[in-house]
Amino acid sequence: MTYVVTAHRWERGWELHIADDQGAEVGVTQARSLTGAEVMVRDYLALDDRDDQAPVEIRPVFDPATDRRIAEARA
Known part of the structure; x- marks a missing residue:
């Protein structure tokens, strides 16, 4: 069993959906x-x-602009 956690950013931190x-x-x-x-x-x-x-596998969800910056940094 592995738990998959989708992490969504909000004003006080991260909301973690397990x-x-x-x-x-x-x-x-x-x-x-x-x-x-x-x-x-x-x-x-x-x-x-x-x-x-x-x-536990944590998968952060970022806004599109942050996703682009991450992709550029990896390239």
């Missing part, structure tokens, strides 16, 4: 930074009686 590897929604939590996102997700999983030691 799903299992089958795409089923598990829940939503928040983190001030992406650096702290995994810890917040694991805390959420532990409180929900789920495997908080399972792999």
Whole structure:
């Protein structure tokens, strides 16, 4: 089991939408930074009686301008 987390930026940090590897929604939590996102997700999983030691994949969602800058930097 791997948890897939889609991270959406908002004014106070990141909203973290957690799903299992089958795409089923598990829940939503928040983190001030992406650096702290995994810890917040694991805390959420532990409180929900789920495997908080399972792999977690965090996928940030950026606005189009940021996506372009990322693509340019990678090129």
